[in-house]
Amino acid sequence: MHREDFEMLNNNIVYFDNGATTFKPKLVVNAINDYYTKYTANAHRGDYKNSLLVNEKYDEARQKVANFINAESSSEIVFTSGATHSLNFVVFNYFKKILKKGDEVLTTLSEHASNLLPWFVLEKEIGIKVKYIELNEDYEVTLENVEKAINNNTRVIALAHITNVIGDIRPIKDICVLAHRRDIKVVVDAAQSIAHTKVDVRDLDVDFLAFSAHKMYGPTGIGVLYGKYSLLEEMEPLFYGGGMNAIYSKDGYIELMEIPTRFEAGTQNIEGVIGLSAAIDYINKIGISNISKYEEELRDYLIKKLKELDFIEIYNISDSNINVAFNIKNVFSQDTAIYLDKYNICIRAGNHCSKVLNEVISVNNTCRISLSFYNTKDEIDLLINVLKNSKNLYKEIL
Amino acid sequence: MDREEKRKIILDNYNDDINRKEISSSDYIKVNSRNFSCIDNIDLYIKFNNNIIDDIKFNGEACVIAISSTSLLIKYLIGKSVEEALNIISNYENMIDGLSYDQSIIKDLIAFDDIGKQPSRKICATLASRKIKELLEKSV
Numbered sequence: 001m002h003r004e005d006f007e008m009l010n011n012n013i014v015y016f017d018n019g020a021t022t023f024k025p026k027l028v029v030n031a032i033n034d035y036y037t038k039y040t041a042n043a044h045r046g047d048y049k050n051s052l053l054v055n056e057k058y059d060e061a062r063q064k065v066a067n068f069i070n071a072e073s074s075s076e077i078v079f080t081s082g083a084t085h086s087l088n089f090v091v092f093n094y095f096k097k098i099l100k101k102g103d104e105v106l107t108t109l110s111e112h113a114s115n116l117l118p119w120f121v122l123e124k125e126i127g128i129k130v131k132y133i134e135l136n137e138d139y140e141v142t143l144e145n146v147e148k149a150i151n152n153n154t155r156v157i158a159l160a161h162i163t164n165v166i167g168d169i170r171p172i173k174d175i176c177v178l179a180h181r182r183d184i185k186v187v188v189d190a191a192q193s194i195a196h197t198k199v200d201v202r203d204l205d206v207d208f209l210a211f212s213a214h215k216m217y218g219p220t221g222i223g224v225l226y227g228k229y230s231l232l233e234e235m236e237p238l239f240y241g242g243g244m245n246a247i248y249s250k251d252g253y254i255e256l257m258e259i260p261t262r263f264e265a266g267t268q269n270i271e272g273v274i275g276l277s278a279a280i281d282y283i284n285k286i287g288i289s290n291i292s293k294y295e296e297e298l299r300d301y302l303i304k305k306l307k308e309l310d311f312i313e314i315y316n317i318s319d320s321n322i323n324v325a326f327n328i329k330n331v332f333s334q335d336t337a338i339y340l341d342k343y344n345i346c347i348r349a350g351n352h353c354s355k356v357l358n359e360v361i362s363v364n365n366t367c368r369i370s371l372s373f374y375n376t377k378d379e380i381d382l383l384i385n386v387l388k389n390s391k392n393l394y395k396e397i398l
Numbered sequence: 399m400d401r402e403e404k405r406k407i408i409l410d411n412y413n414d415d416i417n418r419k420e421i422s423s424s425d426y427i428k429v430n431s432r433n434f435s436c437i438d439n440i441d442l443y444i445k446f447n448n449n450i451i452d453d454i455k456f457n458g459e460a461c462v463i464a465i466s467s468t469s470l471l472i473k474y475l476i477g478k479s480v481e482e483a484l485n486i487i488s489n490y491e492n493m494i495d496g497l498s499y500d501q502s503i504i505k506d507l508i509a510f511d512d513i514g515k516q517p518s519r520k521i522c523a524t525l526a527s528r529k530i531k532e533l534l535e536k537s538v
Contacts, residue, residue: 332459332460332461332462332465333437334436334437334438334461335461335462338461349437350436350437364437364439364459365437365459394405394408394409394412394462395405397462398404398405398408398409398462398463
């Protein structure tokens with residue numbers, strides 16, 4: 001649905017790599033274009049009309065993000081360069097200061113690198129311990145297994161809301177209840193969920209949440225860190241410079257700006273913020289529940305069709321989200337991707353930045369289809385037909 | 399050589415697993431070769447007898463181009479002296495890079511001559527040769 005909003009879809013391609021990045025609707029492209037052609041300025045506090053306008057747009061975007069994820073206030077929204085930046089910011093600028101040797105962080109083997117590697121570094125730097133919550137036979141996180149993994153040293157649970165390969169939706173709300181009873185903080189990577197399902201930080205009661213705009217129809221290079229205000233209050237800035245200080249003097253005295261501005265030193269990614277703001281307008285216009293419903297229908301159709309092909313192995317049948325991980329039996333995933341590319345069908349092959357997942361699913365590399373609401377059943381039919389003819393795969397790619 | 403013949407050579411060597419096995423013997427030197435920009439990842443096991451390459455085996459996961467070129471290249475390298483092997487690799491890599499090469503030295507490896515025209519796949523076709531070359535150059 002809404003295919004007419006995406007100029008990229010006029011280029012005769014079938015795009016099934018939405019978990020990597022999404023196409024941008026005209027509304028977003030135009031919003032960025034307008035900033036560069038109609039009111040370019042830095043975000044000052046209103047020295048002249050355009051700078052005031054940019055400032056208003058910037059603040060308005062922050063409020064829109066807050067409303068979108070139902071944060072208590074826009075002060076809880078920090079703009080970053082993306083989910084990776086957000087997660088690293090939280091790990092190195094908050095947890096590094098409050099965790100001590102022997103403290104444990106619980107995560108899983110199916111996380112994206114950006115929610116694992118920073119914790120590995122803390123393990124080396126300050127002696128925390130990274131532990132893995134056991135996944136069930138469908139590679140999912142269950143509340144029981146979270147409970148089993150918690151001990152007296154557990155201080156943090158760091159998980160994706162939806163994982164980028166298996167794509168299971170984690171019971172974050174219940175995990176937060178469990179965690180908060182024991183004073184454990186919960187850090188959630190929402191990069192894969194934000195554009196596909198309702199993310200309500202107050203309902204989930206997460207402590208920190210990270211996501212990127214480019215996976216939700218917005219531009220690259222801009223993302224969000226949500227933090228509960230009381231936790232952001234405990235944080236120091238990572239960068240110092242313009243925009244984040246209120247007053248400073250030659251003796252080294254610095255008075256910081258309010259939260260969250262103090263965390264955004266230097267000229268920010270204004271076009272990104274404006275693009276993200278437009279992306280939120282766009283998603284809201286369609287309605288996230290309509291998006292979820294349609295994407296689920298598409299996925300069911302895709303699974304049904306793939307299951308009819310006996311030479312296809314599917315790794316995550318039971319989950320209900322946008323990702324389907326599969327392989328043509330006895331064909332290397334990248335060869336499958338190259339074959340599909342001959343028909344302008346874009347899918348991802350590889351380990352999808354989850355390089356330890358192979359320890360769980362015993363397959364190193366998969367093809368991944370990740371859907372969006374602009375995909376259609378016709379596109380799925382085309383994919384299935386091309387797969388049906390894949391006995392000629394090598395003939396076509398060699 | 400027409401496209402069909404090339405394809406046959408590539409597929410025959412892709413499916414030929416005579417040298418495709420994991421080796422645990424300490425007689426072999428193990429090196430890993432991978433392409434970080436894609437997902438090709440193989441281990442190579444090389445056994446020397448003084449200056450002669452006594453045996454090479456490989457194991458791992460990679461695309462058809464990477465596996466097949468590895469499979470065929472090592473067939474040509476087994477039994478050769480280090481200098482001879484380096485000469486084969488050098489001619490093969492020259493072909494991939496579009497430079498001049500001696501076809502009589504690389505024989506059926508000519509099946510991969512089109513790969514050089516796809517820059518993104520050069521790394522697949524040289525997955526084994528790069529690492530073996532590195533190792534051989536050290537031993538010269």
